[in-house]
Each structure stands twice: as C-alpha cells, then as structure tokens.
Amino acid sequence: MPEPDILLIGGGAAGLLAARTLARAGRRVLLLEGRNRLGGRIDTSREGGFAQPAEGGAEFLHGDVPLTRQLLAEAGMACHDTAGTTYAVEAGRARPTASFFDDMPLLLEKLRELPHDVDLNSFLVRYFPGQEHRTLREQVRRFAEGYDAADASRASTFALREEWSGTGAEDSPRPEGGYGRLVAWLGQQAQAAGAVIQLNTVVTEIHWQPGQVRARCADGKLVQARQVLLTVPLGVLQAQPGQEGYLHLKPELPQHRAAAQALGFGPVIKVLLEFDAPLWQQAAPLLAQPLPNLDFLFSDAPIPTWWTQLPDPRPVLTGWLAGPAAHRRRHTPDAELLAEALDSVAYLLGTTPAFLREHLRAHRVVNWAADPLARGAYSYSALHAAAHRATLATPVADTLFFAGEGVYHGPYIGTVEAALVSGAAAARQLLR
Numbered sequence: 329m330p331e332p333d334i335l336l337i338g339g340g341a342a343g344l345l346a347a348r349t350l351a352r353a354g355r356r357v358l359l360l361e362g363r364n365r366l367g368g369r370i371d372t373s374r375e376g377g378f379a380q381p382a383e384g385g386a387e388f389l390h391g392d393v394p395l396t397r398q399l400l401a402e403a404g405m406a407c408h409d410t411a412g413t414t415y416a417v418e419a420g421r422a423r424p425t426a427s428f429f430d431d432m433p434l435l436l437e438k439l440r441e442l443p444h445d446v447d448l449n450s451f452l453v454r455y456f457p458g459q460e461h462r463t464l465r466e467q468v469r470r471f472a473e474g475y476d477a478a479d480a481s482r483a484s485t486f487a488l489r490e491e492w493s494g495t496g497a498e499d500s501p502r503p504e505g506g507y508g509r510l511v512a513w514l515g516q517q518a519q520a521a522g523a524v525i526q527l528n529t530v531v532t533e534i535h536w537q538p539g540q541v542r543a544r545c546a547d548g549k550l551v552q553a554r555q556v557l558l559t560v561p562l563g564v565l566q567a568q569p570g571q572e573g574y575l576h577l578k579p580e581l582p583q584h585r586a587a588a589q590a591l592g593f594g595p596v597i598k599v600l601l602e603f604d605a606p607l608w609q610q611a612a613p614l615l616a617q618p619l620p621n622l623d624f625l626f627s628d629a630p631i632p633t634w635w636t637q638l639p640d641p642r643p644v645l646t647g648w649l650a651g652p653a654a655h656r657r658r659h660t661p662d663a664e665l666l667a668e669a670l671d672s673v674a675y676l677l678g679t680t681p682a683f684l685r686e687h688l689r690a691h692r693v694v695n696w697a698a699d700p701l702a703r704g705a706y707s708y709s710a711l712h713a714a715a716h717r718a719t720l721a722t723p724v725a726d727t728l729f730f731a732g733e734g735v736y737h738g739p740y741i742g743t744v745e746a747a748l749v750s751g752a753a754a755a756r757q758l759l760r
Contacts, residue, residue, distance in 0.1 A: 331552055332358035332524070334758060335543055337531050338559035340368025341744050342731045342751030344514040345399075346557055349755035351521035358551065359523055360543070362530035362701045366515045369561065369702055370744065372508025376692030382600050382644060384694040385705075386507050386744050388500035393745035395752065400503055403513040407501040412623030412638040417676050419628070422617055428475075428626065429467050432492075439489040447711060448472055448480040448488060470626070473651030474633050476742065477594025478708040480651075487709030490739070507744060530701070533576040534558070538725040555727055557754055559747075562593040562734025563703025565720075573700035577728075584730070587719035590712070591734060594742075595654040595697030596705035599631060599647035599669040602690035606636070606643040608677055616678030629672035645673065650705070658697035665693045706742035707734040721750075729754050 334350055336343045339361030351357045365371075371384035389396055389407060400407065416425040429435055438455040446454075452465045472478045472488060503510060519525060533544040534556060541556040558565075560575060565588035567574040577585075608619045619625065625634040633648040647669045649657065657665065670681040670688075696705040710716075714737055721735045731754035736746035 330356060332356045333554055334358075335360065335541060335551060335553035335556040336559065337534075337543070337556065338368060338561075338732070339363070339366040339515070339525065339527070340559060340561075340732070341370060341511070341514070341747035342733070342754070343368075343557070343559040344511065344518055345748050345751040346559065346731060346755040346758075347518040347523040347525070348514060348521055349752060350758060351518055351523040353755075353759050355758075357518070357523040358553065359518070359525045360529040360531055360545070360551065361525065361527050362546075364528050366525070366527070367508060367511040369696065369705060370507040370511050371694065372506035372511075373692075376600065377690035378600070378602050378644070378692070379690070380642060381506050381508060382602070382692070383502075383506050383646075384598060384600065384692060385696070387646075388502055389745075390500055390743050391494065391740060391745075393740055393743065395748045396743075396745045399514070399748065400510060403510055405509055405513075406504040408504055408639065409501045410623055410635075410638060412621045412636065413619075414624045415619050415622060415626075417625060417627035417629065420617075420675065420678075422619060422625075422676070425626075428471050429464065431464055435464065435468065436489075436493060439485065439492070442485060442489070445484055445486040445711060448478070448483045448485050451485040452480075470632065473653065474626075474648065475650075476708045477596055477650040477654070477705055478592060479594070479710075482592055482710045484709040484711050484713060487713070487741070494739075531575065533578060534728075535578045536724075536727055538727050541727060555729065555758060557729045557731055557758065559730075559732045559751065559754075561702045561704065561732060562588060562591060562707050564701070565734070566591075566593060567703055573703050581724060581728070584720055584722070584724075587716040588734075590710065590716045591720070592708040592710035592713065593704045593734060594651055594706060594708050595658055597631075597649040597654045597657060597665060597697065598694040599649075599665060600690075600692045600694070601645045601647070601669065601673070601684075601688060603643045603645070603684075603687045604689050605687065606641070607679075607684070607687055608636075608645075614679050614683045617676070619677065625676065627672075627676060629675050631669050631672040634673070634676070647672065654697055658695065660695075662693040662695070665695070666691055669693075707736075707746075709741055713737075721754075723757055729758055 336359040530546040733746035736750040
C-alpha cells in the first residue's frame with residue numbers, strides 16, 4: 329500500500345473502532361497487531377479443546393455500556409443476562425447469598441461520609457476498625473482485588489464508592505457467541521472501509537518528530553506514517569527498559585510515561601474448565617457439596633471466584649484470580665495453576681481433584697500478567713487517576729496519539745466499553 333497517513337499500533341477494541349472510523353473518513357490506515365489474531369484482551373477461542381468458543385479475556389457487559397450495545401446491535405448480536413444462584417463458600421460451607429458484602433448498607437453509609445479520597449486500605453482501617461468488622465474488611469478487600477483487579481493500598485475509595493453505589497457489578501450480561509464475534513465484525517468493517525491490517529507484527533520502537541513517525545518491528549521492518557495512534561495496553565506503557573514487551577519511544581515522553589506508571593493496572597489469571605457434565609448440580613457418592621443452579625461463587629479458596637455459563641447449560645466453570653494474588657502467581661507454570669484450580673473446585677464441591685480430572689474434557693489457563701503484549705488485564709482507578717489519565721491521553725505535536733481502556737476516564741473503567749469510547753475519541757482527535 330502507499331505510505332499510510334495514520335499508523336495504528338494494537339488491534340484490540342480501541343484500535344479496531346478507530347481504524348474503521350478513520351478509514352471511513354478517507355484516511356489511509358495501517359493497523360499493526362503483534363498477535364496472530366485481533367482482539368487483544370478479548371480472546372474468544374476453542375483453544376484447549378472446548379466444544380464451543382470460550383472467553384479467555386473480556387466476557388461481560390458491565391452496566392449500560394451504550395457504545396458497546398450500539399455496536400452489538402449494528403453487528404446483529406444479542407446479549408443474554410446471566411442466571412442462577414450466587415453462592416458464598418467460607419470454611420468449606422456453602423450458602424446462597426444475595427450480596428457481595430454482608431453489610432452493604434453500612435458500607436455505603438460510611439463511604440458517603442468520606443470527606444476526601446483515600447486508598448481503600450486506609451478507608452477500611454479508619455471506618456471499620458477492630459475485630460467486629462474483620463469479616464467486612466476482608467470481604468471488601470477481596471471484592472476490590474477480585475472484581476476490580478485492584479491493589480487495595482492504591483485503589484481510589486471514591487471511585488469504588490461510585491462503582492458500588494451503582495449496579496454495574498451485578499448487571500453483567502454476555503454478548504451472544506462471545507466478544508470475538510464483535511471483534512471479527514469490526515475488523516471486517518475496518519478492512520471494507522480501506523484499512524490494512526497486519527498480524528504477527530510486534531512494534532518495538534517508535535521514532536518520531538512532528539509530522540513523521542517511523543515504527544521499527546521485531547522482524548526489522550520499518551513502517552512510516554505522518555501520525556500514530558498507540559492503543560497498546562497500559563501494562564506495556566508501564567514496562568521498564570529491558571523488560572519483555574517494553575515499547576521504546578524516541579525521543580522519550582517522560583510525562584506520559586510517568587502518568588502511565590501512576591495509573592492502576594491489575595493482573596488476572598483465568599482458568600477455564602469444561603467437564604463432561606455439570607457436576608456441581610447434584611450430590612454424588614464422591615461429591616458432598618453440590619451447588620445447584622450455580623451462577624457466581626465467591627469463596628476463600630486459593631482461586632476464589634468461579635462462575636458458570638448459565639443460562640447456557642454448557643458444563644464450563646471459569647475460575648478467576650485477580651489483583652495482588654494474581655501478581656504473586658504471575659510466573660507460576662500453567663500446570664501448577666491448573667492443579668490449584670482443581671484443588672479449589674474440589675474444596676468447593678466437597679470432592680477430590682482426582683474425581684474432577686476423571687470428568688475434565690478441556691481446560692485452558694490464561695495468565696494475562698505473564699503475557700508480554702498485555703502485562704496485565706485491565707485498569708482500575710488509583711488515587712489521582714483522572715489527572716494522570718488526562719496527561720496520558722494528551723496528543724503530542726499532532727503526531728502521537730493514545731487510546732485504550734487504560735486512557736479512558738468515565739463510569740466504565742476497565743471494560744470493553746472504555747476501550748471503544750477511547751478509540752472513538754482518539755479517532756475524532758486525529759480527524760480535526
């Protein structure tokens with residue numbers, strides 16, 4: 329192709345929507361993606377032997393997410409609400425639960441009293457001291473670290489207050505067939521508008537001056553354009569020189585790099601298990617604690633959070649480990665993580681790992697913290713995040729632009745919606 333007007337780095341949700349928008353506006357667009365597929369941290373795949381595609385990355389719609397829903401409607405994709413019973417398992421005993429926290433009204437009352445923002449740990453120590461509140465403190469930390477992939481010593485309590493006062497955590501439908509269908513559709517739309525997409529192309533260096541950009545790829549190839557839009561994950565921008573995945577900027581952008589470092593970006597390890605039947609539905613000679621109609625489960629197991637695909641009856645369990653616990657295990661081999669997952673499920677169901685292995689038909693471990701093209705899963709609001717996101721989103725010399733869920737500021741932080749909104753906003757900036 330002729331030299332592109334705009335070079336896009338990253339073929340996730342933000343990059344694909346920006347590519348479609350820019351190509352439709354008549355710009356020559358070249359999108360470079362390091363993986364052998366589009367989607368980034370959207371990863372809908374049958375890898376591991378699954379009977380149907382399963383979500384290794386983003387899976388749910390959290391809240392109203394208007395742009396996501398608009399694009400799904402354009403693509404002719406429906407959404408399905410989750411269904412079933414939520415359980416809590418503590419000390420080996422399961423019980424249905426209607427809330428993530430035992431005393432949500434008291435928690436929200438204290439959150440509303442908070443006069444200025446502090447990190448979550450400081451809030452809990454101040455407002456819920458002593459042994460009497462120990463359980464609530466543990467539940468709140470566990471949820472923030474699990475659901476938000478946040479470090480409680482850095483997470484903004486004001487941001488969590490806004491999130492927990494809404495319904496985003498509980499209203500979480502899935503796109504029919506998975507997010508991968510939306511990714512494929514956006515890619516087709518971008519290419520139909522004239523954008524060129526190249527996979528398996530890892531960009532390692534960006535050399536720039538006003539009005540000119542040269543990207544060096546891992547295979548030695550050089551690509552030149554007038555402008556570049558970087559949609560790489562926040563974890564890549566946080567990487568240090570010498571670390572795998574580090575992206576060199578020449579000349580460097582110290583303010584942008586410092587802003588990236590100050591933002592929160594959480595790790596996630598996802599373990600997908602497909603069995604020959606939904607073993608959790610009823611008791612059996614070697615299964616003492618069934619969890620009938622299981623939807624979500626929160627527990628004190630090593631891998632604490634699990635869910636099914638209900639109302640889809642597929643016998644798939646998804647395990648979720650996030651935040652500091654996932655960071656500590658980021659270098660753990662997949663085989664050990666699988667064993668830990670089976671140990672956790674055995675504890676939750678009152679059975680043995682050997683029994684579970686007999687019925688296991690497919691499995692996959694997705695360790696986003698260990699992925700050099702992601703270096704984490706999604707962002708969360710650390711203290712003073714708004715100012716740092718504004719810095720990171722600021723274009724440089726009408727030449728370098730930034731987008732992605734880590735740059736987004738609004739009510740849908742850490743979601744596909746955040747990536748799409750950010751990609752659309754960056755495209756508008758480039759078209760001014």
